[in-house]
Amino acid sequence: MGFDAPECGRYSLASLKPFWMPARLMNLKELASKLGLSPTTVSRALNGYPEVNEATRARVLAAAKRHHYRPNTRAIRLATGRALAVGHVIPLNTRHEVVNPIFADFIAGAGEVYSRAGYDMLISMLSDQDEERVYRELQSRGAVDGVIVHSPRLDDPRIPLLTSIGLPFVVHGRSTGAALPYPWVDVNNRRAFQRATEFLLDLGHRRIGLVNGLEYMDFAIRRRTGYLDALAGRGITNDPALMSSEEMTEARGFRAATAMLALSAPPTAFVVSSMISALGVRRAIADAGLRLGRDVSVVIHDDDLSYLKNGDDVPIFTATRSSVREAGRQAAAMLLACIANPDPTRHSLLEAELIIGLSTGPAPQRP
């Protein structure tokens, strides 16, 4: 308590003043006494309760504005018992500490909804080992009213955990094998990849490579299922050499595609799980002396990331597109709804849109 003396010689004390003396803030009691009213009445006036005279309310509102009064969030939180905040717990891939690239756009969407509702957004990123501890603490410290669960895996342990400790949550994605019902927002990954694959089949491609994400992630499994369903629908047996499952980075995409293109019967097309992997696939195609969209076709899944747009006007890649920012908005809205009125049966399944870009064309004639 009380600040230490500054230990800087170069700058005048005057110019430093604001650093040492934060402005004293107006509080309820002071505002009330200025108005000659009780704190009770002022509080009610500001919060729109009916039992206060409209003339009084107007006076109060005017005074509040004039004195730049903002109720202290800390006090509100304690008094109401609500945190007025939600948490996003972002798992970092333990081995490489990779942040999921869709994360920024997702929370940009979610943040819109929270700020409109007067909620704060808390982020905690951590290696996935101490996830359980973090969720428990978030709950017992009363830091948040609910959380978003990111990057669900198969039969994800976080779902029973959160359910049992009674912390409201919404999952971004789904978790195959979960025993309990839980609220979620997800893209129809299976359908998207089935359509992408069928689109290539319709163009005459028969050997189609899958460059997928790591298949302990739920979405990656669904995507593979869609890919396999499409092949099976045309009576094509799948070739394990044409299916890779890796982290979704440029380098891994490059490596996977290079390996497949070196096969004696190389693929004439790829379905790729992410924009970033696809950049590596594109590089592999170029390095092999082939031309994208003519010699080799590529369909990607496009999360419509703001900093990695699939082209300005014409899409570079043909893609199944689904805005992850919109998913963020929906998940946030659903979480707020769950906080107000818990109901694990809520969910929202978003359909991806197939957009045609420059990266696909008919299968080349001579194999």
Place this chain on the structure above:
Amino acid sequence: MGFDAPECGRYSLASLKPFWMPARLMNLKELASKLGLSPTTVSRALNGYPEVNEATRARVLAAAKRHHYRPNTRAIRLATGRALAVGHVIPLNTRHEVVNPIFADFIAGAGEVYSRAGYDMLISMLSDQDEERVYRELQSRGAVDGVIVHSPRLDDPRIPLLTSIGLPFVVHGRSTGAALPYPWVDVNNRRAFQRATEFLLDLGHRRIGLVNGLEYMDFAIRRRTGYLDALAGRGITNDPALMSSEEMTEARGFRAATAMLALSAPPTAFVVSSMISALGVRRAIADAGLRLGRDVSVVIHDDDLSYLKNGDDVPIFTATRSSVREAGRQAAAMLLACIANPDPTRHSLLEAELIIGLSTGPAPQRP
């Protein structure tokens, strides 16, 4: 208050129970009475105050662990007057709502530091119009103890604003023209780009294109200065047709490089402000039938983003590399220091490392 009845038929009420009945939590008073001690003593024991018997302290700690006691953050915040939280206000480019791609890695680094210090990290993203309002509210609501200022512009108005309202802050980057001293963490952008350009000059390149970010951003100006300094140092006059300043997206990088390569005297090398733009530059080079690293050289600035690594083992691009995650760690640590003991003269200048990749080679002989 009080939950509404569930309106779902499919699931048994038992399985829903956790959704309706969050577990009651242990609090100080209850813990104290279980121990036959006063709340005062228990509080002091847990917080390591000296005036409590070590035997008592041990008892208290054991009981706290046994009952899974966590002090309620809301109460601590109110009682101590500290928010125990810091804010990151992320400006969204108003026109396109683009999130800065380095953001995720920066806060991953910052988050490490905060969580070790027991601080929460609050994110708010918003169009840059209502920034001022947000900072003021963050302050007057008492939601945070300090903030990180992202993406500073020339003579950024946020610096005098925060200084005057007395909210501790650290800038990630610098703001040319600021009148007051302020704490910052930044990469030596000028030096990095000077070295990158000199490296290309040493390889014999004479016409070097600059694909820069938008030059109302402070870092972009410093980078251009470094580029120009290097050219001037060799007595080369710069050609405005070889300098572009755009949003750092793949498509813009592609466009800028394509235009330069179509000049009658095209560049034989590029200095590129970001990994993402460089992907577009690479595409432009390939589309022009040229080969990266042989016909055309490229040096990029690499923020060492976790999801967009510059190659797995060998760097794809020659680059000036500086980890933005490390910058996040430093900024966070500095902010915590400023909160504890304000001092606007703190700063940290990180030097980028020049790493040689596959994208550079000697200038081709016949121009």
Place this chain on the structure above:
DNA sequence: AATCACGGTCAAACCGCTTTGGATGGGTGA
């Protein structure tokens, strides 16, 4: 033996807001 210092503990005030349970007084209906 009386005094002092001190380690260990506690009661109570406080942080700034919400909310419960009255109080007050003018208007109404019988």
Place this chain on the structure above:
DNA sequence: TCACCCATCCAAAGCGGTTTGACCGTGATT
């Protein structure tokens, strides 16, 4: 005229911690 109602407003009790100031034995000091 009197009881009753309703519109307004307020005092005080939380919320769950921290922190101040006081208290009380005990061994050391004089």
